[in-house]
Every structure is written in C-alpha cells, then in structure tokens.
Amino acid sequence: MELQIKNLSKTYSNGVQALKDVTLTIPQGMFGLLGPNGAGKSSLMRTLATLQQADSGSVMLDDIDVLNDKSKVRKILGYLPQEFGVYPKVSSYNMLNHIASLKGVSNKGERKDLVESLLNKTNLWHVRNKSLGTYSGGMKQRFGIAQALIGDPRLIIVDEPTAGLDPAERVRFHNLLSEIGENTIVILSTHIVEDISNLCNNMAIICLGEVVAKGNPSVLTEAVKGRVWKKAIEKVELEKYQNNMQVISTHLKAGQTIIHVLSDNQPDASFDASTANLEDVYFAEITSRMETVSA
Structure with missing residues (x-):
C-alpha cells in the first residue's frame, strides 16, 4: 500500500499559495509531516482528506484517484483534524455507535462489537457513558482516533494531534498511533519535532508550501x-x-x-x-x- 503525491499545488482566493508542486511517496506505516504553523501542512491534509480541491497535480492511493474519486476515498479514510469538535452532551459510546451507523455498519451486533473494541483500544471503555463535554484534551483526542478508525481505514490522517496535551497523554497517544501504524498508512502532521522522532521512520519537512527535505529522520540527521x-x-x-x-x-x-x-x-x-x-x-x-x- 502506497500513497503517491505528484506536483500538487493549491492557491487560495486571497492569493496565498499554500502548496507549491508538492511531490511525496508515502508507504505503509507512520509518516511524519513536519513544519511551522502556516507551512501548508493543514492545506495538504485537507486536500488528501478530500475536503478541498487542488489546483493541479495528482494523488493516488494504490489504484484509487484521491482527487477525482472522493466517495471511494472517504470509505477507506480516517481523519482527525486539528480542530476536532464533539457533541458535549453525548456519551462516547452513543457517538461512536451513531458514526458507525453513518459509515454503513448497519448490523446492530456488528456495530456493538466494533464500538466496544474501539473504546477498549483507545482506553476509553471506563468512561464510555460519560458525556464528551467532560473529557480531558487527551481523552477527546483518543476519541477522535476511535472515530477515525471506524470502517477499517487504509489511510489515516492526524493533524497536530498532540498540541496542548500533557506529557502523560502525549505518551499514551504516541503508543496508540504507533500501534495503528503497523497495518495502515498514518500521516502525522505536526510542528513538534519530538513527535516525529519518536514515531516515524519516514518524514518530510514542509515550509511555505514546499517540501524542503524528506527521508528517514536518522539519515537526514x-x-x-x-x-x-x-x-x-x-x-x-x-x-x-x-x-x-x-x-x-x-x-x-x-x-x-x-x-x-x-x-x-x-x-x-x-x-x-x-x-x-x-x-x-x-x-x-x-x-x-x-x-x-x-x-
């Protein structure tokens, strides 16, 4: 499984060129995208997540045309955006059950098994009946990963997932991402260098919309x-x-x-x-x- 990004460019209506001829090959496993705020990371993530259209270029996930077959991509995509909102009065169990239903898991028994498995995987089972509005920042991020895993995705995109988390929650989140990355493509977009060092065997550095370095972190060092x-x-x-x-x-x-x-x-x-x-x-x-x- 491989994600091929070729000559991807995007300019917004205000004239800001967010992406400039971005070309990357992203294999299965954890891939880090490192850059300062405003570098173009979120623009790239939103494009890969089919939330905005590129001006030019191509993106292929194996044989799937990401830019032109959005409905097919969304069936195998898990996405945790930088700003992740929750319904504050709904429990995590009921919310995951609802999202699973929307993603096509129609069998009630299968949906129950899936939701319980995800809550255990993200260490949220003990708070499954508490409203999401009472969750800490780290718990909300783990819930975000849980909802992103519904549908057994082949591509998972997480945008600035550890920003604002305390050290203990960051470690828990790192362990969870590392486990997920064993069987799928996980793109971790962040400005925190330590996150990339701890988790990723492949990475790219992006600045002002351009890829300025890419490869294995140890080789780059x-x-x-x-x-x-x-x-x-x-x-x-x-x-x-x-x-x-x-x-x-x-x-x-x-x-x-x-x-x-x-x-x-x-x-x-x-x-x-x-x-x-x-x-x-x-x-x-x-x-x-x-x-x-x-x-």
Missing part, C-alpha cells in the same frame, strides 16, 4: 552531523551572531541564551560541538528557506 555548534551568550548579543553566522535555533537554559550554529568548521574556540538531532535538521532547513525567500 546524518547530513548535519559534525556541523552543529553551540554557545551560551547574552541575549543582547544574539543579533550580532545572527548577522555573522548561520544561527539555526536559540533556547533558554538557566537564564542564558543558547545558540546553535550550522558551520562546516568550528566558528571559534568559544563554541562547543553539539550532537546533531532532528530538531537541528528542522531548524536548519526552515531558516535556510526563510533566508532564501527574504533575500
């Missing part, structure tokens, strides 16, 4: 190995370093500003070598793309 340097500076010095070096990221530690610089050689003796990780790859690609656009 190898490309910057030995080229990342770090130094603690005073905040007022940041602009000076940004003007003279390729500063790819900054963060605070114990009240000091730590900068990461990308350079083939040690910038000067005050810099220490930093073990490269996927976050360095991400920021290097994003800053490089932003500098190209602003130049």
